[in-house]
Amino acid sequence: MLRHAKQDVRMCRKPVGTSIGYVCPQHEGRCVVCDLQFNEILPTMREVRLCDDCGLVAEGEEHCIMCGRPSTTEVAYYCQYCTALENDRDGCPRVMNPTKQQRLALLKAVRN
Numbered sequence: 001m002l003r004h005a006k007q008d009v010r011m012c013r014k015p016v017g018t019s020i021g022y023v024c025p026q027h028e029g030r031c032v033v034c035d036l037q038f039n040e041i042l043p044t045m046r047e048v049r050l051c052d053d054c055g056l057v058a059e060g061e062e063h064c065i066m067c068g069r070p071s072t073t074e075v076a077y078y079c080q081y082c083t084a085l086e087n088d089r090d091g092c093p094r095v096m097n098p099t100k101q102q103r104l105a106l107l108k109a110v111r112n
């Protein structure tokens, strides 16, 4: 079975609104979908929009959409290839891997 490196990453995928997605210094300059590194923002690239749930944060409190780190520096982008493939229309790309709290809650729910 083929196993893509990013298969474990679960994205939100809800319909996007008008909020812009941001990334931390570790994730800036990388496509949010395919991880392609880029040195400059091309006109054919598209900036990331989030769904209303993920985008609803106070200004200055944006978290990195890739890792959840609370120090963001750059607007998140889809690379020119993902934009051409319309990967930006697949919905909100925020990574939704469960936090420790969510995993614990899930464990509890299974036990009860």
Ligand SMILES: [Zn+2]
Residues within 6 Å of the ligand: 031, 032, 033, 034, 035, 036, 078, 079, 080, 081, 082, 083
């Ligand atoms: Zn890409």
Ligand SMILES: [Zn+2]
Residues within 6 Å of the ligand: 012, 013, 014, 050, 051, 052, 053, 054, 055, 092, 093, 094
């Ligand atoms: Zn979302």
Ligand SMILES: [Zn+2]
Residues within 6 Å of the ligand: 023, 024, 025, 026, 027, 064, 065, 066, 067, 068, 069
């Ligand atoms: Zn990050």
